Amino acid sequence: MANKWVYMFSEGDMxxxxxxxxxxxxxAEMTSIGLPVPQGFTITTEACxxxxxxxxxxxxxxxxxxxxxxxxxxxxxxKKFGDLKNPLLVSVRSGARASMPGxxxxxxxxxxxxxxxxxxxxxxxxxAFERFVxxxxxxxxxxxxxxxxxxxxxxFEQLIDKMKEERGVKFDxxxxxxxxxxxxxQFKAEYKNQLGTDFPSxxxxxxxxxxEAVFRSWDNPRANVYRRDxxxxxxxGTAVNVMPMVFGNLNNESGTGVAFTxxxxxxxxxxxxxxxxxxxxxxxxxxxxxxxxxxxMEQEFPEAYAEFLKVCETLENxxxxxxDMEFTVENKKLYMLQCRNGKRTAPAALKxxxxxxxxxxKTEEEAVLMIDPRNLDTLLHPQFDAAxxxxxxxxxxxxxxxxxxxxxxxxxxxxxxEAWNARGEKVVLVRLETSPEDITGxxxxxxxxxxRGGMTSHAAVVARGxxxxxxxxxxxxxxxxxxxxxxxxxxxxHEGDYISIDGTTGNIYDGAIKTVDAxxxxxxxxxxxxxxxxxxLKVRTNADTPADAKKARELGAEGIGLxxxxxxxxxxxxxxxxxEMICSDTVEEREAALEKILPYQQGxxxxxxxxxxxxxxxxxxxxxxxxEFVPTEExxxxxxxxxxxxxxxxxxxxIASLHEFNxxxxxxxxxxxxxxPEIAKMQTKAVIRAAINVQKKHSDWTVKPEIMIPLVCEVxxxxxxxxxxxxxxxxxxxxAGVKLEYEVGTMIEIPRAALTxxxxxxxxxxxxxxxxxxxxxxxGFSRDDAGKFLNAYYDTKIFENDxxxxxxxxxxxxxxxxxxxxxxxVNPKLHVGICGEHGGDPSSVEFCHKIGLDYVSCxxxxxxxxxxxxxxxxxxxx
Numbered sequence: 001m002a003n004k005w006v007y008m009f010s011e012g013d014m015x016x017x018x019x020x021x022x023x024x025x026x027x028a029e030m031t032s033i034g035l036p037v038p039q040g041f042t043i044t045t046e047a048c049x050x051x052x053x054x055x056x057x058x059x060x061x062x063x064x065x066x067x068x069x070x071x072x073x074x075x076x077x078x079k080k081f082g083d084l085k086n087p088l089l090v091s092v093r094s095g096a097r098a099s100m101p102g103x104x105x106x107x108x109x110x111x112x113x114x115x116x117x118x119x120x121x122x123x124x125x126x127x128a129f130e131r132f133v134x135x136x137x138x139x140x141x142x143x144x145x146x147x148x149x150x151x152x153x154x155x156f157e158q159l160i161d162k163m164k165e166e167r168g169v170k171f172d173x174x175x176x177x178x179x180x181x182x183x184x185x186q187f188k189a190e191y192k193n194q195l196g197t198d199f200p201s202x203x204x205x206x207x208x209x210x211x212e213a214v215f216r217s218w219d220n221p222r223a224n225v226y227r228r229d230x231x232x233x234x235x236x237g238t239a240v241n242v243m244p245m246v247f248g249n250l251n252n253e254s255g256t257g258v259a260f261t262x263x264x265x266x267x268x269x270x271x272x273x274x275x276x277x278x279x280x281x282x283x284x285x286x287x288x289x290x291x292x293x294x295x296x297m298e299q300e301f302p303e304a305y306a307e308f309l310k311v312c313e314t315l316e317n318x319x320x321x322x323x324d325m326e327f328t329v330e331n332k333k334l335y336m337l338q339c340r341n342g343k344r345t346a347p348a349a350l351k352x353x354x355x356x357x358x359x360x361x362k363t364e365e366e367a368v369l370m371i372d373p374r375n376l377d378t379l380l381h382p383q384f385d386a387a388x389x390x391x392x393x394x395x396x397x398x399x400x401x402x403x404x405x406x407x408x409x410x411x412x413x414x415x416x417x418e419a420w421n422a423r424g425e426k427v428v429l430v431r432l433e434t435s436p437e438d439i440t441g442x443x444x445x446x447x448x449x450x451x452r453g454g455m456t457s458h459a460a461v462v463a464r465g466x467x468x469x470x471x472x473x474x475x476x477x478x479x480x481x482x483x484x485x486x487x488x489x490x491x492x493x494h495e496g497d498y499i500s501i502d503g504t505t506g507n508i509y510d511g512a513i514k515t516v517d518a519x520x521x522x523x524x525x526x527x528x529x530x531x532x533x534x535x536x537l538k539v540r541t542n543a544d545t546p547a548d549a550k551k552a553r554e555l556g557a558e559g560i561g562l563x564x565x566x567x568x569x570x571x572x573x574x575x576x577x578x579x580e581m582i583c584s585d586t587v588e589e590r591e592a593a594l595e596k597i598l599p600y601q602q603g604x605x606x607x608x609x610x611x612x613x614x615x616x617x618x619x620x621x622x623x624x625x626x627x628e629f630v631p632t633e634e635x636x637x638x639x640x641x642x643x644x645x646x647x648x649x650x651x652x653x654x655i656a657s658l659h660e661f662n663x664x665x666x667x668x669x670x671x672x673x674x675x676x677p678e679i680a681k682m683q684t685k686a687v688i689r690a691a692i693n694v695q696k697k698h699s700d701w702t703v704k705p706e707i708m709i710p711l712v713c714e715v716x717x718x719x720x721x722x723x724x725x726x727x728x729x730x731x732x733x734x735x736a737g738v739k740l741e742y743e744v745g746t747m748i749e750i751p752r753a754a755l756t757x758x759x760x761x762x763x764x765x766x767x768x769x770x771x772x773x774x775x776x777x778x779x780g781f782s783r784d785d786a787g788k789f790l791n792a793y794y795d796t797k798i799f800e801n802d803x804x805x806x807x808x809x810x811x812x813x814x815x816x817x818x819x820x821x822x823x824x825x826v827n828p829k830l831h832v833g834i835c836g837e838h839g840g841d842p843s844s845v846e847f848c849h850k851i852g853l854d855y856v857s858c859x860x861x862x863x864x865x866x867x868x869x870x871x872x873x874x875x876x877x878x
Contacts, residue, residue, distance in 0.1 A: 002061070003061065004044075004065075005043060005044055005046065005050075005061065005062045005065045005066075006018060006041050006042070006043055006046065006047075006062075006068065006069045007028070007041060007048045007462075008039070008040075008041045008063040008069065008072055008662070009024075009027050009031045009039055009040055009042070009243075010028070010031055010032075011028070011808075012024065012025060012027075012028030012029075012042065013028050013029050014026060014028070014029035014033055014319075014367070015177075015237055017045050017097050017871055018027065018045065018236075019045060019046065019239075020044060020045070020095070020100055020239050020241055021042070021045055021094075021096050021097050021238060021239030021766060022095055022096065022097055022098065022237045022239075022240050022340055022476055023093065023094075023095025023239070023241055023338050023340070024042030024095050024168060024687075026338065026339050026340055027040075027042070027241060027243070027338065028042070029318075030315075030339060033318060033430035035311055035314065035315075035334050035336050036134065036307075036333075036334055036335050036336055037243075037335065037337075038077075038243045038244045038245075038246050038335055039073065039076045039077070039243070039244070040069070040073055040090070040241060040242050040243030040244060040861065041066075041069035041072070041073065041241075041243075042239050042240070042241050042242075042272055043062065043065075043066055043069075043211060043239060043240040043241075043242070044239055045096070045097065045236060045237040045238060045239045046237070046792075047062050047215075047237075047239075047240075048215045048237030048238050048239065048240075048306050049235070049237045050062065050196065050219060051212070051215045052215075052219075052471045053239075053477055053812055054330060054759055056215075056216065057759040058208060058211060058212055058215070062786040063208060063211075066211065066242070067204070069242065070088075070090075070207070071244070072240075073088065073090070073243075074088055077244050077822065079244070081111055081203055081204075082111060082116070082202075082203035082204070083116075084115055084116060084119035085119065085123065087111055087112075087119070087120065088115045088244060088815060089110060089111040089112060089136070089244070089245040090107050090110050090111055090207070090242050090243060090244055090245060091106065091107065091108045091109070091110065091241075091242070091244075091245055092106070092107045092110055092207070092211060092213075092214060092240060092241070092242055093106045093107075093214070093240070093241045093243075093338075094106070094214045094217060094218075094239070094240060095238060095239045095240070095241050096218070096232070096236060096237070096238040096239070097236055098230065098232045098236070098281055099340050100223065100226055100227075100232070100345065101232075101828075103296070103452065105213060105214060105217040106143070106282070107140075107143050107144055107147050107148060107210045107213070108136075108245065108280055108281070108282065109136040109137070109139055109140035109206075109245060109280075110138060110139065110144070110203070110207060110210055111144075111203040111206065112136065112137050113201035113202075113203070113628060114139050114201065115201070116203075117130070117133055117134070117137050117184075119650075120133050120605050122132055124876065126683070126741045127177060127597070128251055129250075129251075131176065131177035131180060132247065132249060132250050132251065134177050134180035134181045134183075134184055135180050135247065135249055136247065137180075137184045137591070138180050138183045138184045138187055139249075139280060139282075140154040140182060141156075141187040141188060141191065143282070144195070144199075144209075144210070144435075145187070145190075145191050145199075147210075147213050148209050148210055148212075148213040148215075149191070149194075149195060149209075151191065151195065152255070153195045153435075154213060155190050155194065156187055156190065158424075159173065159183065159186050159187065159190065159533065160183065160403075161718055163175065163179060163182070163183055163186075167179060167300040168773075169270065171289060172189070172289075172534075173278060173289075175317075178840060185558055188503050192203075192417075192486060192688060197560040199227060200205065201281065204419075207242070207369065208508060210485070210601075211240050211242075214238060214240045215237075215238065215240070217238070218237060218238045218557070219234075220233075221437070222436040222437055222439050223440050224440065224794065224795075225440060225443075227691055227800070228444075228794065228800065228801045228802075229466070229755060231801070231806070231843055232556060233346040233800065234797055234800055239875045240288050243337075244483070246328045246330045246337075247328070247330050248276070248278070248279055248280050248281065248328040248329060248330065249278055249279055249280050249771040250278075250330055251278065251331070251332060252277055252278050252333050253301075253329075253332050253470045254277070254278060254299070254317065254328070254329055254330050254331060254550075255275055255276055255277040255278060255279060255297070255301070255328070256275070256276055256279050256280055256281045256283065256293060256326075256327070256328045256329070257273055257274060257275035257276065257291070257326070257327055257328075257329075258273055258274055258281075258324070258325070258327075259271060259272065259273025259274070259294050259308075259312070259325050259327070259794040260272045260273060260322060260323070260325075260327050260342045261312045261315065261316045261322050261323045261325075261342070261635075262322040262324070262342075262344075262348070262352055262355075263344065263348065264324070264342050264343065264344040264348055264401070264455070264464065265344075265345050265347075265348055265400065265401070265455070265464070265504075266345075266348055266351065267322075267344065267347065267348035267349070267350070267351030267352045267355070268351070269355060270296075270403075271309070272293060272294065272314060272455070273293070273294035273325075274291035274292065274293060274294060274454045274455065275291055275292055275293075275294050275296065275297045275300075276289060276291045276292070277292075277300060279328055279402075280328075281337065282412070282641070284519050285467060286332075290452065290453075290454060290473050291454050294802075298328075299327055299849035302431075303332060303520075304334040305671075306334055307334045308327065308334055308649070311325075311327075311334070311336060312325070312336070316361075317361075317793055318340060320356065320362060320599050321341045321342075321352075321356070321359040321361075321370070321868055322341065322342045322344065322352050323339050323340070323341065323342060324339070324340050324341070324342030325338065325339045326338045326339075327804060336621050337656050343461055343464055344464065345375070345402060345403055345464050345467075345532050346371075346375040346376055346377075346379045346467065346540075347379060347403065347523075347524075349370070349371050349372070349375060349677065350371065350379075350522075350523040350524055350526075350527050350729040351523050352370075353367040353368075353370050353371055353523075353527055354367070354523045354526055354527065356370075359660060364530045364533070364534075365530075365534060366873045367527065367530065368527065368530050368534060368868065368871050368872060368873055368875060369872055369876070371527065371542055371868060372842075373842040373845075373864075373866075373868040373869040373872070374467075374865065375467060375863040376524075376864045376865050377467055377861070377862075377867060378866065379864075380517070380518050380555070380861045380864070382404070382405050382515035382516060382518065383404070383405050383516060383518055384405040384500070384502060384513050384516070385513070385514040385515060385516045385854045388513050388514040389513060391749050392513055394508060394509055395473055395491065395506035395508050395509060395510050396450065396476045396477065396488045396507075396508045397474065397476075397505075397506050397507055397508065398450070398471040398472055398473050398474030398475075398506045398508065399454060399455055399460070399471065399472050399473045399506050400458035400502065400503050400505050400506035401455055401457070401463060401464070401469060401471060401503045401504045401506075402448075402460060402461065402464040402467075402468060402469055402470035402503045403472040403504040404447070404467070404468070404503045405447075405469060405500070405501075405502055405503070405513070405515050406428055406445075406446035406447025406468075406469035406501050406503065406523075407426070407428070407446065407447075407498065407499070407500040407501075407513055407515060407830065408425070408426035408427045408428040408445070408446040408447065408498070408499070409425055409426065409427050409428070409495075409496045409498055409499075409775045410427070410428055410430050410443075410486075410493050410494070410496065410497050410498075410499050411428070411429055411430070411441075411483045411496075412429075412431070412481055412495060413441065413850045414437070414438040414439075414440060414441020414442065414444075415441065416428065416441070416495070416545070416750070417429045417441035417442070417444045418440055418441055418444045419443045419708075421445070423447060426446050427444070427445050427446060427450070427576065428445060428446055428447045428448070428449060428499050428501060429441055429442060429447075429448050430449045430450075430477075430479075430486060430493075430499075431448070431449075431450050431451070431459070431481075431830050432450065432451045432452055432479050432481060433450050433451065433452040433453050433457065433458070433459065434448065434450060434453075434457075434458050434459040434462070435458060436458060436462075439462065441457075441462065442462060442468060443466060443468070445468065446469065447468060447469035447470060447471070447501045447503065448463050448467075448469070448470040448471075448472075448633060449470075449471050449474065449499070449508065450470075450471075450472045450473065450474070450478075450554060451473070451475060451477045451479050452472075452487075453472045453473050454472065454473055456632070457472050458474070459462065459472050460472050464501075465665060469501060470503050470505035471501045471502070471506050471507075471508060473501060474506075474508060475487070475490070477806070484543055487610035488508065490503060491510060493680075494810075498510075498511050498512045498620035498657055499511070500513040500717030500753070503846045504558065506537065511663060520577070520693065522587075524864075527868070528556060528864060528867060528868070530871070531867050531868045531870070532652060532867060532871070534871045534874050534875050535867065535870035535871040535873075535874050536849070536870070536874050537845070537848065537849050537853065537854070537855060537856055537866075537870035537873070537874070538555065538558050538559070538833075538854060538855035538856075538859040539554075539558055539689075539855065539856055539857075539858070539863055539866045539867050540557055540559040540560055540561035540562075540616070540833065540835075540855050540856070541557035541559075541560055541561065541857060541859065541860050541863055542559055542560070542561060542562040542563075542564075542839070542858060542859055542860075543557075543560050543562075543563060543608070543859050544563055544564050544565075544567040544568065545567075546607040546608060546610070546611045546750040548860050549608055549611035549612060549860075550611050551859035551860040551861075552863050553611065553613075555617075555860060555861070555863040555864050556862065556863050556864060557615075557863045558573060558615055558616075558712065558855070559612065559615040559616035559617065559618075559855070559857075560608065560615075560617040560618055560780055560857070561618050561768065561833050561834075561835045561839070561855060561856070561857020562614060562618060562620055562708075562768070562857050563603065563608060563618065563619045563620060564620055564623065565604075565619060565620060565621060565622060565683060566602065566622055566623055566624050566628075567868065568604045569597070570629075571600075573600070574597055574600050575629065576639075576640070576643065577593050577594075577596035578593070578597060578629055579629060579630060579631065580593040580643060580644060581593035581594050581597075581679075582597075582626050582630060582654070582658070583627060583640065583644050583651060583654050586642075587678060590676060590678050593680050593686060593731075594678055594679065594681075594682040595682070597682065598682050598685060598686055599684035600692045601683065602680070602685075602686040602689050602693075603690075603692075604686075605617075605619065605686055605687055605690035605691070605705075605782045606690040606693055606694055608764070609690060609691060609694040609703055610694060613698075613701060614698065614700075614701030614702050614703060614735045616704065616706060616834075617705060617706065618708050618768065618857075619683075619687055619705060619706065619707055620708040620710050620747065621670075621679075621680060621683050621707065621708065621709055621722055622669075622673070622679055622683065623669050623710045623711065624666060624668055625658070625660060625663040625664075625666050625667055625668040626658050626667065626668075626672070627655070627658040627659055627660065627663060628853075630655045630657075630658060635797075637651055637652065637655070649686035660793065662786075664773075664776065664782065664783075665777075665782075668711060668712040669709075669711025669712075669747075670710060670711050670721050670746075670875070673709070673721045673724065674709070674720060674721065678725045680724045680728075681724060683731075684707065684725045684728040684729050685728060685732060686784060687705050687707060687729075687742075688705070688729045688732040688733065688740065688742065689736075691703045691704075691705045691733060691740055691742070692733070692736050692738055692740055693733070695738070695740060696738075696815035703740070704740075704742060704743065705739045705742045705743070705826055706742070706745060706765070706766060707725055707729075707742060707743065707744045707745070708745050708746065708766075708768060709721050709722065709725075709744065709746045709747070710746075710747045710749070710770065711747065711749060711765075711773070712747070712748075712753055713747045713752040713753050714752070714756070714761065715751040715756065715759040715760050715762065715763055715872075716762045717758060718746055718764065720762050722744050722763055725744055726744065729742055733858065743765035743766060744764070744765055745764045745765045745766030745767060745768065746760060746766075746767065746768075747767075747768050747769070747770040747773075747835075748760075748767050748768070748769050748770070748774065748816075748819050749769070749771075749772075749773035749774045749777070749778055750769035750773070750774070751777055751778055751815055753819070754815035754816065754818055754819040755815070756772070756822075757818070757819035757822040757823040757837075758822040758823060758825075758826050760823070761822070761823035761827040761830055762826055762827065764823075764827070764830065765827075765829070765830070766830060766831045766833070767820075767830060767831075767832045767833075768832070768833045768834065768835050768857075769816055769819075769821060769832075769833070769834040769835070769853075770835060770836050771807060771812060771816075771834055771836030771837070771838045771839075771844075772804065772836040772837055773836075774812055774815065774836070775803050775804055775807075775808060775812050775838075776804075778808070778811055778812050778815060779803060779812075781813070783804050786804070790802060804837065805837065805838075806838070806840040806841055806844060807841065807843070807844035807847055809847050813847055813851070814832075816851060816852045819832075820832055820851060820853070822854055823875060827874075831852050831854045831855075832852075832854055833853060833854055833855040833856065833857055834848055834853060834855075834856050834857065835857040835858075837858075839856040839857045839858035839862075839866060840856075840859060840862025840866050842865065842868075842869035842872070844878060845866050845869035845870055846869060846873040846874060846876075847874060849870060849873035849874060849877070850873070850877070855872065
């Protein structure tokens, strides 16, 4: 046999995750430690890759091995696939190596057709059994049509809702066998109406189509968005798990549930979950009925509950982590359908990591590796202001499914959420229930509120993963999605009305409640202390104001890696002087205008040095093109003309002359200092004078400014500007009669600078990679416009993610690596950092560690993310 495409659960274990996917590897592992798992098989992730290579077809070899697997399943279970007397029904589920909750598809009850249904009923005349068979059949037709043939769920849901209305009942469970039989007929008719062919009755054909559907779901739009957000490569593929059905919808002695060994919202060490009697797994997750808490299972099924508690303990001790499990009880007997390390909120992740260390399950290093750095973001998200919250009365309450506070305008569809968000509105998405295709709208929302569904519904799991506030299962809402309105506690809400939701308590409030920033304490502080103990990369921040710098210091920043001085020019009192400078005719006029700005710049720098308390501060000299500073409004142009003693016409001509076809590659950065050295002089004076003043005030600090010249592409250019800086700085220091050290370095953001780094390093004290521009120039993409066409690149898999958000290690990374290898031997004292947006992206931080950077610099709120990612990189490398 050339390739092994299929493994029975008894042939694998948890180390085979890459081949069997997470679900398959864990089913195999549970089998090997003796837990009650219905015995089936896994089709490997390699088979998925092969399916795409073969032009989206399953080849005969894979299908033949799958049918061998079915044969072995028949022997183990004593039932036969497609048999009339004793049919084997199966479930077909996806399972990628990385957990992707709700992203991919499942088909239950496969193997049913009219003949099998009739034979099953003939063999067991109990009316309750007849109801169960028709219930399973209508579910199968609905799922198969939706997942495999891509006929929308809604057509079938409308038929169910109509039937319930006609019969005067509220729940699916109240429909009789005759009702469900009629529904199954209606479903098949709807299938034919939608697709023009009869519903497939051959179980082997059903199975083949279902396996193809799971492979195909690896490439559906929602899976692609999820993968891009979670750094999951397209090349991994998904496995397919085929297992015998156990029926939670058999009777009232049966049921289904989802549980976590610890609370996924808080991390508290207690069993948490939900259970539904006489239901199938999809009912719990899809939120069709609101389930009962897991503890109630003890009254209904005491033996199965006791066994389940033992299983929970076994799994936690085996995996040394919190487990998320799906299970079914059939006739009071427990079956385990899946387990995985559970998705959790950031506060829960920190608590669980600390508890596992205290319980002896994990070392500090292992605990640091457990936490996804991207999730820390949510801890730094706003909470409601305590006083405002106290004064507010909740209108209603759902389940606090994903913590945080959200306030915004009500929208009813994912598309509206995206559109409103794009025009700068803060929105809360309100839905009956969310489905996986809502993911982009969920991302665009401040928070999500659903009428149906529990703590394990799609909305809850996905929101927790994204760190978005979510309240689910508020059954008191009377929803009218058609007309974009809902009623809660007697008040009617329309699209655009303000609402506030609390994802911790589940409370819902009318109107907008004030939110406040979060703080670092407790377990967060403990995990961060571990991270700082093991990381070797320093973490600085990009900050232009003392407030940003102060926030970043609170979050653990060890310096400023980028202060953009131009942000300081835009304030009302300074912009006028800067515009005068731009419109001046002579050096003297320019110097006089700059002289007005000098005290402001100096004051800014003093405040920054104070905030940093002697930690390093890197100040980038003026970077943007001058046209960004000139007035556009008629009144402002007149004001400038008056100040300059020039005509409006003359000023307009000067403004027009500054216009460039491609300003990002135009007259900016150090090119301005070459043309107008007086700008560099003024900025140097401000930097040095500020440093002298702050150093005098704090003799115990070391104030050592790092002056950064942007956009250098040639060593002579750096040499020219550096000479201006050094002469000015040395004169200031001499005049003050003090000792002060300073450094002059450059940003590496033009490919030519990276290629000639050995020359540039002779003149630079440090390099800092400006990866936003370096990415732009290496790809030849405008970072302001690329968003308009990059989606086509994601759809065609040319790119898997946005190179401006996640560092391109193959191209841009190679230039960085080259610059370090060229620069350091020439100048052993050279220190090297990064200050583009990538400095706060975990996979990019790992790369920076690998190539030997000294520090990363990122926006204040990403500092904890970078600290944790740097520690993970160091621990993983060990």
